[in-house]
Amino acid sequence: MxxxxxxxxxxxxxxxxxxxxxxxxxxxxxxxxxxxxxxxxxxxxxxxxxxxxxGMVVWYSLNEWNVLAGTFDFVGADNYRRLAEDPKLPSVLTASALFSAGLVAVNLTLALLLAVLLNQRLRGTAVFRTLFFSPVVVSLVAWTIVWGFLLQKNGGINGLLSVVGVTGPNWLRTGGGAMFSVIMVQVFKNVGLNMVLFLAALQDVPASVYEAARIDGAGAWRRFRSITVPLISPTLLLTSIITVVGSLQVFAQIAVLTQGGPGTSTTVLVYYLYQQAFQFHQFGYGSALAVLLFAIVLVLTLLQWRLRRRWVFHEA
Amino acid sequence: MRRKTVLYGLLCVLCVPFVFPTWWMVTSSLKPVGQIFASPPSLFPSGIDAGAYRQVFTLQPFARQYVNSLYIAAVVTIGTMAVSSLAGYAFARIRFRGANALFFVILVGLLIPSEVTIVPLFQMFHRWGLINTHWPLILVPIFGAPSVLATFIMRQFFLVLPKELEEAAQVDGLGRLATFWRIALPLARPALGAVAIFTFLQSWNLYLEPIVYLSSPERFTLPQALTQYVDAYGGPMWNVQLAAASLTAVPVIIVFVIAQRQFIEGLAHTGLK
Amino acid sequence: MKITRLLSLGLAILLGLAACGGGGSGKDKGEVSLRMTIWTNNADHLKLFNGIADEYRRTHPNVASIRFDPLPVETYSTALTTQIAGGNPPDLAWILENTAPDFVASHALLPLDDKLKKYPGYQYGDLAAGPTRLWRQDGSLYAYPFSTSPFGVFVNTDLLKKAGQKPPAAGWTWDQAIASASAVHQRTGKAGLVVRDFDYKAWDNLATVWGGWGAEAWSEDGKTCGFTKPQMVQAMTFLHKAIFDQKAMPGPGTSPDFFAGDAAMTITQISRAALLKGAKFHWDLVPLPAGPNGAYNVIGQGGLGVLKNGKHADAAADFLAFFTDPANSAKLAQYFPPPRTSLLTADALAKSNPLLKPDQLQKVVLDGIANGRVKPNHTGEAEIAQTVRAALDPLWRPGADVPKVMASVCGSVQPLLAK
Structure with a gap:
C-alpha cells in the first residue's frame, strides 16, 4: 500500500x-x-x-413535513426538544431495553443449551437439529400470525396448558405477558441460527481437552464453564452483537402481535418510530427518533467491542 | 441409559414450541372457522375443508404476490452474491490505497437498522417516482445496508482461504478478474451458499419495507399479503389467513428438509464462529 | 466452473427481471385511468361498483379504466396517507369518518359543489344537510358521504330463546340487554353481546354504548377531553361490570363472531346485514338499547372524495358525480344508506334491502340517520386514537379503577386535543 x-x-x-x-x-x-x-x-x-x-435523517429531523397539506418547514431543534420532553419516551426506552435484554439472554442461553444437547453423542440429533432450525425458514409474518392465534386467551397455548391442568394467563393482554410473548415468539423463530453457529464452534473444541479435564476430576458444569465457554467466546461475542443489533430492529412481531400494547408496554423504539412517521405522519419527529436509534446502536456496538478484550479468551 | 432417556425427553419437550405452531397452522387451515378455537386444541382436523385455500386466491391476487416475493428474493440473492463477493474479495486480497478506510465506511451499514433510514429512503424513491414499485425492495438490499453483512462474511472467508492457487494462476498470466471468476469464486462456494441463504431469508421475511413502499395488492409481497386477509364487511377469515400462511411456509420447509444438511452446514461456514 | 456459470446466468436474469419489475407507473397517454381506494373486499360490493364503472365508461370513451383498490379497513387511513405521501395518490378515495377532519381541513380534497350542481340530473338539493355536515368546510363540500350507516343491534333470536330470554324490541334498555346477554353466556356458554370491531382496541366503537349515558369522547369543539365527565365514568363503569362481573360481553383475547352464530347480540352497522345472507339462525335487527340518558343513535360515515393532487382530478370528479347520481345512489343504497332525502324512506330502502323489513329500516336506519351522532372524529386522529387506546388498556382487566383510568386517558389525550 x-x-x-x-x-x-x-x-x-x-x-x-x-x-x-x-x-x-x-x-x-x-x-x-x-x-x-x-x-x-x-x-x-x-x-x-x-x-x-x-445525513438526510439528520436534516429531516430539523424539519416538519405535513403530508396532506404538502408543506415542508424548517423547525430547527424543535423535534429534539420534543424528544427530551416526550412523556412516552421513557416507557418506550424501557420497553426497548427490556425486550433487547430479555431476547439476548433467552436467545443465547437457549441456543447454547440446544447446541450442547445436540453435541452429545446421541442418535437422531440431526432430526432434532432440523426441527429446532425449521422456524428460521418459516416466513416471519406467518410465524407471528400463528403465534397470535395460539396466544389468544382461548388459543392453543392455554389449551395445551389446560391439558396439564394449568390455567394460562391472557398472554397478549397483560403488560408482562405481552412482553414475554413477543420475546419468546422471536426466540423460537431465530434461536436455530445461533444454535447452529454454537454447534459449529463446539465441534471445533478438541475432545482431548475435555478428556484431560475429566482426568483431573472436573465435573460437567465445571468443564462447561472453564473449557467450553472460553473456547467458544469469539462466537458468543459475534452472535451477541448480531442478536443485540437485531433485537433493536424487531418490528413485524410487534406490529402483528400487540401493536405496541397493552398500554405502551411493547412499544419499542422502532415501533414508536414507525407510528410517528408512518401512522401519525410526523416524519420530522420520526427522523429525530431514528437519529436516537442510530446513536443507541452505535454506543452498544462500541461497548460490546470494548468488552471483547476482557471477555474473549482468544481471537479466532 | 438413564442419561439417554433424560436427554431424549428433554429434546422432545424443547421441540414443542418449534414444531407445534407449524403443525397447528397447517391443520387449522383445513378446519372450519368455528373449530379453530376449540379447547383443548385438536391436533387433527375432523374433516378436510379446503375452501379456505380457494378463498386465498380469490380474495387477493395471491399467485401474483407469491411470484413477487419469489422473484424479488431471487434477484436480491443473486445481486447480493455478486456485489458482496466482489467487494469481499477485493478487501481480503487486493491491496489498494484507502482499502481500510473504505471498508470502514461500508461497515457503517452494519450498524444501521433499516428503520433508521426508511424515511429518507422513502422520500428518495418518491422523488425518483419508484414508490409502489419493487425497486426499493431490490436496490436497497443489494447495494445498501443489508448486503454489508454478506460482504463481511465473504471477506472473512477469503482472508482464511489459502492464496496459493490464486498466486499460481496469476503467475500463469491470469488477470485479476479472471483469477477471481475462475479460481477464487468456485472455492468460495460454502461462503456463497451461506450468503445466499441469509439473503434469501432476509428478503423473504421483509415486512416494514413492503408495507411502506407498496400500496396496490398486485404488487404486494407475501408477508404483507398475509396480514391483509381481514375484511371490513366479511366475517373473520382466520382459516383463510392460516391457509395463506401455510402456503408461504410449507414449500420452504420442504425445500429446507430436503437440503437441510447443506443448509445448516452452509450457515456454519459464515465465518462468524 | 459450475458456480461461475450459475452466477452469470443469475446476473442475466437479475438484469432482465429488474428491468421489468419496476414498470407500471404512469402508463396512460392521453387516456384517463382512474383509481379509487376502498375498504371493502366484499365480492357483491365490488360487482356493483364495477357495474357502475362499466356503464360510465360506455359513455366516456376517454376513460380507459376505473379500478377499485381494496385496502384493509384496520390500516386503511395509514395506507391511504402513505400513498399520498409517496406521490401516488388515488384519484378517488373513500374516507372514514374519523379522519374526515384531517382530510377536510388540509385541503387535500377537491371541493365538489360546482361539479355536482352542474351535473345533469344530479339533484344536488336532494342531499340532506345532516349527513353532509362533517364533510363541509366554509360552505364547500369536500367529500360525498356515500354511506351514512347507523349502528343497530343484530340479535340471534334462536340463541336468546335457548337461554329462555325474551327477544328485545324497540324501547329496550341497556340493563335488559346486559341481563339477557349475561343469561345467554351462563346457560349456553356462547357470548352474550359483542361490540363488533371493538376488540379492545378500536375504542371509538364504544360510542355506541356510552351514547346511552350522554357521554362523549371530547367536547363539540374538540378541545376538551370528555373521558372524566361523570356520564362517561358511569358508562364505562357499567361496561366494565358487564364484561368482568356479569360476563355479558366477551373479555379481551377472545373473538366470537355473531355472524357465525357464536354470540347472541352484536352492535354493528346495518351494512353488515349482507353477512346474514343464508344465515343458519333466526335473527332480528333492533335499535340500540336506551341508556339512563334515554334513546340515542350513533352513525358511522364513509365519504367519497377526489384527491386534488391526483393526475385526473377533473375526470375523477365527473365520475364521482355519475357514481352518486340519483340512479346509482339507489343501487348503492342496498349496502350503503345514501344522504339523499328522496331515498331515505322505508319503502325506497326496502326495495334495495331485501334482507331487512320496512319496520326495521324505519326504526334503525331512518331514525338513526335523522338524529344520529357521528362516531368520534378529530384532526390528528391517528395519534389521538393510539393514545386513547393505550391509556384505556388498563381498564380491560378485572378490578380496574375506572375513574383513575379515565383520568389517565384525559391526562394523555388532552395535550393532543388542545393542539
Missing part, C-alpha cells in the same frame, strides 16, 4: 504477463484500479442507500 515510485513497480512487475502494461498502467496501478472497481458497487450503494440517507 505504500509503494509509490513507478520505477520500483516496473522492476518488480510480473514479466510473465502476456500483455505488457503500458508505462502508466503498471501492474500495481492496474491492481489498484481493479480493487476500486470490485468494491465500487458496494461502496456506491453504501453512499447512496446508507450514508446519504443517514
Amino acid at each position: 505504500t509503494v509509490r515510485t513507478p520505477a520500483r513497480t516496473a522492476v518488480t512487475g510480473r514479466t510473465s504477463a502476456p500483455r505488457k502494461a503500458g508505462r502508466f498502467w503498471t501492474a500495481r496501478r492496474r491492481d489498484h484500479l481493479v480493487g476500486y472497481l470490485f468494491v465500487a458497487p458496494q461502496l456506491i450503494g453504501s453512499v447512496i442507500f446508507v450514508l446519504v440517507p443517514l
